[in-house]
Amino acid sequence: xTPTLRLPYIRPxxxxxxxxxxxxxxxxxSPSCPDIDGISVPELTREHGSPLFVFSExxxxxxxxxxxxxxxxxxxxxxxxxxxxTNYLNAICRVFHQEGAIxxxxxxxxxxxxxxxxIEGHNIIFNGPHKEKADVERAIAEGAxxxxxxxxxxxxxxxxxxxxTEPLPIALRVHLSTGVQTVWSKFGFSGDDGELQQVVRRILxxxxxxxxxxxxxxxxxxxxxEWYRIAAKKMVALALNAEAMGAGPIRYLNMGGGFASHAxxxxxxxxxxxxxxxxxxxxxxICDTITAEWPQGRTLPKLYLETGRALVDDAxxxxxxxxxxxxxxxxxxxxxxxxxxxKNGPATVAGAPSQNALxxxxxxxxxxxxxxxxxxxxxxxxxxxxxxPTTVFGCLCMNIDVLREDAPLPGLTTGDQVVMHPVxxxxxTQSMQFITYRPAxxxxxxxxxxxLIRRRENLEYVQEMEVVPSHLQNPE
Amino acid sequence: xxxxxxxxxxxxxxxTFQLSTTGLRIVRLLQQDTGHEKILEHVIEEFEVEPNxxxxxxxxxxxxVKQVGWISE
Ligand SMILES: Cc1ncc(COP(=O)(O)O)c(C=O)c1O
Numbered sequence: 001x002t003p004t005l006r007l008p009y010i011r012p013x014x015x016x017x018x019x020x021x022x023x024x025x026x027x028x029x030s031p032s033c034p035d036i037d038g039i040s041v042p043e044l045t046r047e048h049g050s051p052l053f054v055f056s057e058x059x060x061x062x063x064x065x066x067x068x069x070x071x072x073x074x075x076x077x078x079x080x081x082x083x084x085x086t087n088y089l090n091a092i093c094r095v096f097h098q099e100g101a102i103x104x105x106x107x108x109x110x111x112x113x114x115x116x117x118x119i120e121g122h123n124i125i126f127n128g129p130h131k132e133k134a135d136v137e138r139a140i141a142e143g144a145x146x147x148x149x150x151x152x153x154x155x156x157x158x159x160x161x162x163x164x165t166e167p168l169p170i171a172l173r174v175h176l177s178t179g180v181q182t183v184w185s186k187f188g189f190s191g192d193d194g195e196l197q198q199v200v201r202r203i204l205x206x207x208x209x210x211x212x213x214x215x216x217x218x219x220x221x222x223x224x225x226e227w228y229r230i231a232a233k234k235m236v237a238l239a240l241n242a243e244a245m246g247a248g249p250i251r252y253l254n255m256g257g258g259f260a261s262h263a264x265x266x267x268x269x270x271x272x273x274x275x276x277x278x279x280x281x282x283x284x285x286i287c288d289t290i291t292a293e294w295p296q297g298r299t300l301p302k303l304y305l306e307t308g309r310a311l312v313d314d315a316x317x318x319x320x321x322x323x324x325x326x327x328x329x330x331x332x333x334x335x336x337x338x339x340x341x342x343k344n345g346p347a348t349v350a351g352a353p354s355q356n357a358l359x360x361x362x363x364x365x366x367x368x369x370x371x372x373x374x375x376x377x378x379x380x381x382x383x384x385x386x387x388x389p390t391t392v393f394g395c396l397c398m399n400i401d402v403l404r405e406d407a408p409l410p411g412l413t414t415g416d417q418v419v420m421h422p423v424x425x426x427x428x429t430q431s432m433q434f435i436t437y438r439p440a441x442x443x444x445x446x447x448x449x450x451x452l453i454r455r456r457e458n459l460e461y462v463q464e465m466e467v468v469p470s471h472l473q474n475p476e
Numbered sequence: 477x478x479x480x481x482x483x484x485x486x487x488x489x490x491x492t493f494q495l496s497t498t499g500l501r502i503v504r505l506l507q508q509d510t511g512h513e514k515i516l517e518h519v520i521e522e523f524e525v526e527p528n529x530x531x532x533x534x535x536x537x538x539x540x541v542k543q544v545g546w547i548s549e
Contacts, residue, residue, distance in 0.1 A: 006524045012499035012537040014544065017492040386496050 013386050030387045030410045033378040033419040036317050037444040041380045041417055044442065049456060050321040050417065051362035053441040055424060057095060059315035064099040067259075067307055070279035074287035077302045081125045083257050084110040086308030087316075087428050091443055091453035093117050096311065104306040108135030111144070125254065125304065127173065127215070129187060136160070140168060147171045147215040147254065149188055154199065154209075161208040171213030171254060172199060176234050178218050178227040187217065191238050200242045211247040213301075214239055217256025220309065221265070221372075225281040228255065232289035239301065254304035255286055261313030263373040263422050279310070309425035316424020318375075320362040322416045328357040328391050356390040358412055362420075363394030363401045365434040369426050370403055377403070380417040383410035392418075396435050433462055478503065486544070493544065498523060499537060506547060512538065 010030070035041060037056045045052055064080070071078040081104035082096040088110060093103070094117055103114035106128030114124050121142025129149045131139070137160065139146060148154050148170050161168045173188030174196055189196045203211050218231050232255065239250035259282050262272035286303070294300050364370055377392055387408035394401035403420070412418070431438060437457035442450050477485040482495035484503075495503060498519065505515045512534070519530045541547050 007497075007522055008524055010496045010498050011533050012502050012519075013496045014499050014537065014540045015494050016544070017494055 008382075011386060015386075030383050030408075031378055032380060032382040033317075033421070034380055034382065036319075036419065037448075039444055039448060039450060041319055041419060044450065045319055045321070045417065047450065048440045048442055048452065050319055051360075051366065051439040052319045053366075053423070053428070053439060053454075054317040054319060055089075055092060055312075055441065055443045055453070056315045056317075057443050058446045060092065060095045060312065061099060063311045063315060064096055064101065067279050067283075067305075067311060068100070070283035071287060071303070071305065074283050075291065075303055076300060079302060079304050081304055081306050082311075083306045083308035084113060085429055086257075086425050087312045088113055089428055089441060089453055090117055091451070092312065095443075108132050108138075111135055111139065115142075125306065127217075127306075133160075145169075145171065145213070147173050147213070149173050151199070151202075154202065158206045158209060164208040167208055167210040169210050169212040170203075171215050171252070172196065172211065173215045173217075174235070174238060176216055176218060176231050178230040178234075179224070182219075184217065184219055188215070191216070191234055196238055197241065197245065200245050200247055204246055211242060211250070213250060213252040213254060213304075214242075215254035215256065215304075217306065218258055220258045221260045221263070222258045223260050223275055223277065225277045225285040228282055229285040229289050231255065232286045233293055236290055236293040240295070250301055252302040252304055253290065254306065257306040257308045257310075259307050259310035261309045261422055261425060263309070263313055263369070263425075264376070265372060266374055268374075313422040313425035316422060316427070318362060318366065318420040318423045318427075319380075320360040320418055320420065322358050322412050322414055322418065323361050323395065324359040325412070325414055326357040326359065326393075328355055330355060355406070356388060356409070356411065357393060358390060358409070358418075359393045359395060360403065360418065361395050362403075362439070363396035363398075363434070363436070364403060365394075365396060365436075366431045366438065367394070367403055367420070367423065367427055368430040368432075369423070374404055374407075375420040375423055377407040377409060378419050378421070379410060379412055380419060383412070386410065433457060437462065486546075489545075491544075498533075502534065502537060503541070503546075506541070 033041065036044065036054050037058060044054060068078070068080060080101045082093055082101040083104045084093065085106055097117060097119060102123035102125065103119045104125040104127060105111045105114050111124060111126060121139065121144045124139070124144040125147060126139045126144045127147045131153065136157070140161070146157070148157065157168070157170065174191040175183055175185050175188045176191045177183045189199050200211060203209050214235055216231055216235060218227055222228070235253050235255070239253060243250055259279070260276045262276050264272050268275060290300065290303065367375065387410050389406035390409040391402065392404040392407050394403050428441070440452060440456040441454035443453045444450055477487065482497065482500040484493040484495060486493065501522070502515055502519065505518060516531055516534055519525065519534060520527050538547070
C-alpha cells in the first residue's frame with residue numbers, strides 16, 4: 001500500500017548537541033520562508049531590490065488589536081501610545097494611530113513627526129531626559145503630557161510657567177527596583193528611597209504646576225511579567241502617597257513599554273515561542289494589581305502603555321541575498337591561547353574544524369539589534385538538507401560585521417535569498433547609512449498590495465546635507 | 477527520552493541529541509522492534525525518496541545510532 005502523498009525526504013540524521021550555547025531546538029528542521037504575507041519573496045525583490053525591509057500591515061494591526069484587547073478586557077480606561085523611537089517610519093506610526101494609539105515621543109524631532117502624522121498636542125506623551133527649551137514651550141502651548149525626568153527639568157518648567165493662572169499638569173518619571181534586573185536609574189526619580197516624595201514636596205511649593213500622573217518604564221524585553229506586578233503595586237503606593245502629601249488626584253499611571261517580542265536574545269536557551277509571555281500575562285500582572293491596590297470605590301486612574309517592540313518587531317522582515325559562500329575555520333581557543341605564547345605551533349592546523357559561512361548583501365549597519373538579539377534567518381527556497389551551524393556575515397568591509405555566529409542553515413549558495421525575522425523594532429530608527437545605501441522599505445497590505453514606504457537611498461539623498469566649500473568645487 | 481520533535485536525552489550518558497524528522501521516524505520504528513528491511517520499506521513508502529538513496533542513508537543512520545549505543549546489532 002503506497003500512500004498517495006509522500007512526505008518530503010530529509011536525510012535521516014542524529015546529531016550530538018555539544019556546541020555549548022547552541023540550542024537544540026534550533027537544529028533538526030530546515031524551515032523556509034518562501035513568502036511574506038502571501039507575497040513571494042523573489043517577487044518583492046524583483047520589484048524593490050535586495051536587501052529589502054518588509055512590514056506586514058496585517059501583523060501590525062493584529063499585534064495592536066491583541067494587545068489592546070488583552071488590556072481593555074481587564075481595565076476600564078486604557079490608552080496605548082505609540083513609542084516613536086521603536087520605529088518612526090510614518091506609514092507605521094499611522095497604522096498604529098489609525099488603530100487608536102496616541103504618540104509617545106522623546107525629542108522635539110519625534111514631537112514634530114507625531115504632529116506631522118496628525119496627532120494633536122494633547123495626545124502626545126513627551127518623555128525623555130533632554131527636552132529642548134523651545135520644544136517644551138511648544139509642548140506646553142499645545143497641551144502635551146509632559147513626563148518630567150529630572151530636577152533640572154522640573155525647575156526649568158517651574159520658571160517658564162511662573163505666573164500661570166491655570167496650573168500646568170505634569171507627570172513624574174519614576175524608576176523602581178522590580179526584582180532581578182538592573183534598575184534603569186538613568187531615568188526619573190527613585191521610587192524606592194524617598195527621592196520621589198522629595199520631588200513631590202517641591203512641586204507642592206510650585207502652584208503653577210500640578211502633579212497628575214506617574215510614569216515608569218522598567219526596562220525593555222522583559223520576559224518576566226511578575227516584574228510588572230511589582231512595578232504596578234509600587235506605582236499605586238507612590239500615587240496614593242503623593243495624594244496623601246497634598247498633590248491632588250493622580251489621574252493616570254503610565255507603565256511605559258518593555259513587553260517582549262518574539263526576538264531571541266543571545267544565549268537565550270528557550271525559543272521565543274516558549275520564552276515570550278503572552279500579552280494576557282502582562283495585562284493581568286498590571287491591570288489586576290492596579291485594580292486590587294487602588295482604593296475601593298474610587299475611579300481607577302487612566303492607564304497608559306507605551307508598548308514598542310511587542311507591537312512592531314514581529315511584523316518586520318529583512319530580505320537579503322547570499323553574495324558569497326565560504327568555509328570558516330573554527331579556532332580552538334586553547335590552541336589559540338597557546339599559540340599566542342609561541343607554544344604548540346600555529347593555532348590553525350590542517351583538518352581543524354570548520355563551518356559553513358555566508359556573506360549577505362545586508363550588514364549590521366541595518367541590523368543594529370544583532371548586538372543583543374539573534375534574528376531567525378530562513379532560506380527562501382525550501383531546502384531539504386539538514387541545517388548546520390553557519391556563520392552569517394554582513395556585507396560591510398569590517399570584521400565585526402557578523403549577523404549570526406551560528407545560524408542553523410542548510411547548504412545555501414550564492415544567489416539564494418534569506419529572510420531575517422523579527423527585525424521590526426529599533427532597526428529602522430537606529431540603522432545608519434554606512435558604506436552602502438540603505439534599502440527600500442515596503443509594507444504589504446491585506447489584499448496582497450505592496451506599498452513602498454521608504455525609497456532606497458541614493459547619492460543625492462546621502463549628500464543632501466553636505467556643503468562643498470567654493471575652493472573645492474570642481475572648475476566649471 | 478525522546479520528544480516528538482526529535483530531541484533526545486540519553487539518561488545514561490547525559491548527552492542530548494537531535495534527530496531529523498526521518499531519523500525520528502526510524503528511531504520510532506526501531507523502538508517497535510521493526511526489522512531493518514521493513515524500516516527501509518516504510519521510509520520509501522512514506523517519503524519522497526529513491527530506494528537507493530534511502531538504503532544508503534539508512535545504513536549510515538543505523539551506524540550512527542549504533543555508535544551512540546542505542547542499538548547493538
Ligand atoms: C519611556 C519609554 N517608553 C516606551 C519605550 C518602548 O519600549 P519597548 O520597545 O521595550 O516596549 C521606551 C524604550 O526604551 C521608553 O524609553
